[in-house]
Amino acid sequence: MNKRQLSAQTTRRKLITAGLELIKEKGFDAINVEDITRKAGVAKGSFYTYFKRKEDIVLDISRAPFGEIAEELQNMKKMELIERLTHYFHRFMECVESCGINVCRQWTKDVLDPNNVPDNKDGQKWKYDFEMLKSILEDAISNGELKKDTPAELLTHIIISELYGMMTCWCMSDGKFEPLEWTHKFCKIQLRPILQKYLN
């Protein structure tokens, strides 16, 4: 990495860090781009070098921690399906907690918007989660843990709705539940009945 790339990366990170802190504290709508750049110690114009629109920083803020989870799951291919899913739910909820309610609510909004496709080349949005969960199910199908005729796509939709439901609920309750305990309860009650029908 040369000096230019390093500088660019540093500036980008400064913006993301400043953005995360400010959004956590005050919420996305209550801050403006200059608040972020001031806190990051760069000029306003630099923001738009890295993000096309104000909102685009949110996906980057939230994708950072979520990105790590994907790797982990690759190293868990031998685990049982429900264990892998539960792990995913746990880690997802940890991210939700560390990002805080204000980040999550903006992120949820962005993720729901079919038109909101940021133009950085790795901007895959929620499909990221979807594809990850789907591949977990597909692994289980080829393992023989799930029946061959399991409708992986439909099941993924149902499972991801549990995931987002869990997050939404946690945010709505204003963080009053201990997130890991909550997740544990959730997975225990919810995941098995969904899969039951398709388990070998």
Add this chain to the structure above:
Amino acid sequence: MNKRQLSAQTTRRKLITAGLELIKEKGFDAINVEDITRKAGVAKGSFYTYFKRKEDIVLDISRAPFGEIAEELQNMKKMELIERLTHYFHRFMECVESCGINVCRQWTKDVLDPNNVPDNKDGQKWKYDFEMLKSILEDAISNGELKKDTPAELLTHIIISELYGMMTCWCMSDGKFEPLEWTHKFCKIQLRPILQKYLN
């Protein structure tokens, strides 16, 4: 109702109708207050007579159809718990569908925000759903359908997360599922396992 009250109600309704149509069509962020007032045929200033902030209209837009559901459920007190819940889920999803993805996504965002308390006196936000579901459970407890020691509040949180999960999922899939069929599948798989432990 005198002429003044009538005029006020008419203006408010015009704004809500115009707002709903525009948000459905273009999304909340893509329209401005003047678009709404122009379509409603009133002056810009009138908007702020009825809504303190631009966003406040969204809760009113979405609350209108949701409000009706509450009444219906009052007339279903004798039905079985799961039937009542399923009915609620169905009607909720009908509202989601008729409001459309753009309204829902803004609504979800507003509902997630603990600070977003509109100052019209009946602005109860999502607690509306919460209290309604909770009272359904409480009815079932006093009916004897659920055990006396059922943790109504916790269960309500879990059930409402299913509801929002369902909606979020439907929005994310860009409305590709037929909503009622989707709801049916959802309730069938999800509701009973949640309640099982507490049913008498």
Add this chain to the structure above:
DNA sequence: ATTATTCATTGACTTTTAGTCAAATATTAC
């Protein structure tokens, strides 16, 4: 019936902020 008061309505105005862009500066390539 007349006058005073109240309140919805208006649109020009202020303020805020998202987003642009040309110039300056630093780095890399040739």
Add this chain to the structure above:
DNA sequence: GTAATATTTGACTAAAAGTCAATGAATAAT
């Protein structure tokens, strides 16, 4: 050493949120 390229900058523009004093019609008071 010079040309090409990329990052950084902040003044500037454009757009839209939100304000407010003036207007006039409806209602209440005398």
